[in-house]
Each structure stands twice: as structure tokens, then as C-alpha cells.
Amino acid sequence: MGKKPKVEAWYEPIAKKHDKPRPVLLNCVKAFLAGGALCALMEIIQDLLTKYANMPKTEATSTSLVILIAVTALITGLGYYDVLAQKVGAGLAVPITGFANSVVSATLEHKSEGYVLGSACNSMKLAGAVIVFGTLSAFVVAVIMLILGVF
Amino acid sequence: MLQKGRQTWFFDPRPTIFATGTVVGRTEGEGPLGADFDFIQKDNHAGKDSFEKAEQAMLEQACSFALTKSGIAPKDIDFFIAGDLLNQITASGYTARNFKAPYLGIFAACATSMEGLALASLLISSGMAKNVLTATSSHNCTAERQFRYPNEYGFQRPPSSQYTASAAGAAVILPQGGPVSIDSATIGKVVDLKNCDPVNMGKAMAPAAADTILTHMQERGVSASDYDLICTGDLGEIGRDIAWDLLSREGFTYDKTRFVDCGMMLYQGNKKVFAGGSGCGCCASVGYGHIYKKIASSELGKVLLVATGALFSPISLQQCESIATIAHAVALERS
Numbered sequence: 162m163g164k165k166p167k168v169e170a171w172y173e174p175i176a177k178k179h180d181k182p183r184p185v186l187l188n189c190v191k192a193f194l195a196g197g198a199l200c201a202l203m204e205i206i207q208d209l210l211t212k213y214a215n216m217p218k219t220e221a222t223s224t225s226l227v228i229l230i231a232v233t234a235l236i237t238g239l240g241y242y243d244v245l246a247q248k249v250g251a252g253l254a255v256p257i258t259g260f261a262n263s264v265v266s267a268t269l270e271h272k273s274e275g276y277v278l279g280s281a282c283n284s285m286k287l288a289g290a291v292i293v294f295g296t297l298s299a300f301v302v303a304v305i306m307l308i309l310g311v312f
Numbered sequence: 313m314l315q316k317g318r319q320t321w322f323f324d325p326r327p328t329i330f331a332t333g334t335v336v337g338r339t340e341g342e343g344p345l346g347a348d349f350d351f352i353q354k355d356n357h358a359g360k361d362s363f364e365k366a367e368q369a370m371l372e373q374a375c376s377f378a379l380t381k382s383g384i385a386p387k388d389i390d391f392f393i394a395g396d397l398l399n400q401i402t403a404s405g406y407t408a409r410n411f412k413a414p415y416l417g418i419f420a421a422c423a424t425s426m427e428g429l430a431l432a433s434l435l436i437s438s439g440m441a442k443n444v445l446t447a448t449s450s451h452n453c454t455a456e457r458q459f460r461y462p463n464e465y466g467f468q469r470p471p472s473s474q475y476t477a478s479a480a481g482a483a484v485i486l487p488q489g490g491p492v493s494i495d496s497a498t499i500g501k502v503v504d505l506k507n508c509d510p511v512n513m514g515k516a517m518a519p520a521a522a523d524t525i526l527t528h529m530q531e532r533g534v535s536a537s538d539y540d541l542i543c544t545g546d547l548g549e550i551g552r553d554i555a556w557d558l559l560s561r562e563g564f565t566y567d568k569t570r571f572v573d574c575g576m577m578l579y580q581g582n583k584k585v586f587a588g589g590s591g592c593g594c595c596a597s598v599g600y601g602h603i604y605k606k607i608a609s610s611e612l613g614k615v616l617l618v619a620t621g622a623l624f625s626p627i628s629l630q631q632c633e634s635i636a637t638i639a640h641a642v643a644l645e646r647s
Contacts, residue, residue: 163632166506175561176515179553181471181587188468237464246466253466262466270462273362287465 188250195252233261263287317531320498327436328490328647329483332600333377335370337478344580348601350377367451368403374480375447382484389413390441393431395424396449397592403449422546423621424448425596426640430497432485447482450591472512474548475585481596491608495643498528506634514551514587516635517620522558524618524639536566540612545595545619546575548588574598595619607646614645
């Protein structure tokens with residue numbers, strides 16, 4: 162690793178004139194609405210499960226997560242997820258659907274190299290970082306809690 | 313056969329493009345140039361079980377169109393020069409397996425098509441070969457997975473990004489007889505202004521294109537107005553406009569409407585491609601399909617084709633290397 166070099170100073174202003182910047186504000190609004198709608202959808206599924214399937218709250222939560230993951234996997238496989246994600250960006254990437262999509266897309270992509278060395282080995286290609294840093298931060302928080310608990 | 317200046321070859325005698333073959337994917341086929349291609353492969357997999365094999369199939373098909381039209385049997389090819397974007401340029405290597413001809417595998421990223429054409433012309437003009445087949449290919453799905461993310465991954469592309477063309481182009485170069493002659497070629501230098509943004513290739517490659525165009529004009533001793541069209545490979549909208557500005561700064565004057573880009577022409581109006589098309593099949597298919605036909609039918613007289621390429625890999629970028637770029641130009645004209 163090193164440090165990213167900087168674009169030569171004389172060139173940047175010329176290039177900038179023609180750049181097409183990301184519509185950040187619009188992207189944020191779309192992501193907020195889509196992400197919010199997705200979370201609301203999950204709340205609805207959860208409520209339906211507690212009401213009609215007589216599930217306790219915790220079980221209903223995990224079941225609705227599983228449902229979202231399964232639906233994401235299906236949509237990814239059918240080729241629609243990337244199209245939707247282009248429209249709403251972080252709205253689909255931040256919720257658990259983003260994680261599911263990263264695993265499924267990588268698994269699908271590497272099927273041509275075989276189930277073991279292709280799909281299985283590469284399935285965590287994108288999601289691996291989430292798992293590593295998720296576990297690591299959980300560990301750090303646990304250590305802090307442990308130290309606080311002593312006092 | 314002369315070396316003019318440092319980078320330009322002036323071919324005398326002039327080799328000719330005797331026949332060409334082009335195969336493009338569905339999106340490219342539905343574009344405004346769709347009618348100029350020999351075959352539109354509507355299936356992303358081309359009936360194969362992987363995208364890499366599909367790209368290879370498209371390259372093989374483009375070659376076979378070019379050979380059939382020129383009446384040369386695969387066993388009679390003197391030299392085969394090819395390149396693509398896959399790791400270790402496998403599509404080209406495996407295609408060469410079919411010919412049992414001496415094979416030169418080349419890589420200049422998306423500038424490969426014109427590097428191949430320049431080298432083929434050099435072989436013919438110097439008398440080192442009686443005929444040369446040169447070809448290049450790219451495939452949207454193989455490039456996505458190699459340079460970016462898995463195809464189905466929900467990555468939000470910024471408006472500056474470009475779309476790799478699924479396309480292959482091949483040309484048979486003979487000492488004479490073809491409708492299009494190769495006047496000269498300018499081999500580009502690597503230009504690196506320390507750009508690091510892989511989703512803004514136009515910005516990275518524009519300086520290389522401008523450098524090669526200016527060098528060509530100077531060394532070949534021609535002015536831009538001698539050309540009916542100056543056509544860059546895959547700068548896209550952003551890159552084309554930057555290149556235009558860079559050229560204007562150097563006192564270059566030309567009709568801006570005739571300063572065009574293969575990546576923009578191939579998809580005109582298709583929002584799916586954002587800033588434009590890219591990939592080494594882009595310049596190959598538009599050059600050997602659309603432009604070749606226009607010159608052959610005398611709608612265009614003299615054209616400068618400038619293929620632009622970014623010489624980087626995902627690994628080099630992650631290791632904080634900038635994007636080195638190159639552009640090779642070939643001047644074509646009616647025989």
C-alpha cells in the first residue's frame with residue numbers, strides 16, 4: 162500500500178470543467194426514501210409474523226431478515242438487483258439486502274470456475290471485509306465493556 | 313517505409329484493409345450503428361458456459377467473417393496479431409489456436425485495436441508478410457468482473473463511468489487490393505497525469521489522445537483539416553471534451569463536429585452507458601465496421617482513428633498507482 166498520487170495541478174481545472182459529478186443530494190434523497198421503505202417493509206413483515214404466525218418478537222425479527230435475504234438472493238439471480246441499486250444506491254446497499262447481494266453476486270459470478278474454487282472461495286470476496294471488521298469491532302466493544310464492568 | 317519523426321511510420325507502399333469482420337452484443341447492435349456490423353450476438357453468453365468463452369467466440373466469429381470475405385483460408389494466414397482485455401489475453405491466444413499461424417499477442421488495453429493495425433501494416437509494408445489478420449475484442453461482462461465488481465452486484469455507477477462494449481473486430485491486411493489504405497501510424501507514448509479514478513476513464517485517457525493527435529499532425533506533416541474525421545477510441549463525452557480543450561490549448565483548430573468518439577457513436581442516446589462506451593472492441597468494431605464501410609463507399613475520404621487505452625489493473629490501483637494511459641493513431645484513406 163502507499164499513498165494515492167494527486168492529479169497534476171494544471172490538469173485538474175481543465176478536466177473539472179467537463180466532469181459529470183455524482184448527483185449527491187439526489188442520491189441521498191433516493192437512498193433515504195428507498196432505505197426507509199425497505200425498513201418499513203421489514204417492520205410490516207415482522208408485525209404480520211407476530212400477529213398471524215404467533216411468533217415471539219425476536220423470532221419474527223430473524224424470520225423477516227431471512228425473508229429479505231432470500232428475496233434479495235432471488236432478485237439478484239434474476240438480474241434485477243443491480244438495476245434497482247443503480248437507481249437508489251445506498252438505499253439498497255446499507256440494509257442487509259446489500260450484504261446478501263454482495264455474497265450472492267460473487268457466488269454466481271464465479272460459478273464458471275467451479276463450485277468449490279469458484280463459487281465457494283469467492284463468495285465472501287466483497288462481504289469478507291464486513292465480516293472481518295464487524296467481528297473485530299464487536300471484540301473491541303466487548304473488551305471495553307469488560308473493563309468498564311470491573312469498575 | 314519511413315520513420316517520420318520519432319513516433320510516426322509513413323507506409324510506402326501503403327498496405328490495405330482488404331476485408332473486415334465485426335461482431336457486437338445486443339446493446340451495441342441496437343445502437344445507431346447496428347446495421348454496420350456483420351453479426352449481432354444477442355446472447356451475453358453466446359451459447360457458451362462462461363462470459364470469457366463468449367468473448368472468445370465473438371472474436372473467433374469476427375475473424376472468420378474477415379477471412380471468409382477476403383477468401384483466405386485460415387491455414388494461409390501469415391501472421392495473426394490480436395489482443396483483448398482478459399487477464400493474459402486469453403481470448404486472443406485461444407482464438408490463435410484455431411489458425412496454426414504465427415501469433416503475436418499484444419496488449420494496450422483499449423488502444424489494442426490500433427496497435428494491432430499499425431503492427432500489421434508494418435509487417436505488410438516492410439515485406440515481412442503477405443497477409444496479416446489482426447483482431448481485438450472486449451465483453452461487458454468479462455470486463456466488469458475483472459476490473460470492477462461481479463455483474464449482479466448492486467454498485468451505483470457515477471455519471472462519469474463508461475460501459476465496456478461487447479464487441480469484436482477483425483481485419484485482413486494485404487499489400488494491395490482493399491478499398492481502404494493505411495497511410496501512416498503514430499505509436500503513442502505512455503502519458504500519466506496521476507489520475508486515480510477508475511470510474512472516470514475519459515479524464516485519464518484524454519491527455520494521451522491529445523498527445524498522439526498532435527504528434528501525428530506534426531510528424532506526418534499534415535494538418536487536422538486534411539482529415540474528414542478524427543475519431544478517438546473510447547474517451548466518452550467527458551474525455552472527448554477534455555481532449556478537445558487540450559488540443560485547442562496547443563493551437564489545434566478543427567471542426568468540432570468532426571472530432572468524434574467511437575464510444576459515443578456506438579451508443580448515441582443510450583443512457584445505460586453513462587459517459588459512453590469503452591473497451592478494445594469499441595474502436596475495433598466501429599473502426600472496422602462503421603468507418604471502414606464509410607471510407608469504402610467514399611462517404612469519407614481520410615480518417616484518423618485514435619484508439620485510447622488505460623494501462624492499469626485493479627491491483628495496481630489498490631496499491632495506489634495512478635492510471636497510465638496510451639493512444640495509438642492510424643490514418644486511413646480511400647484507396
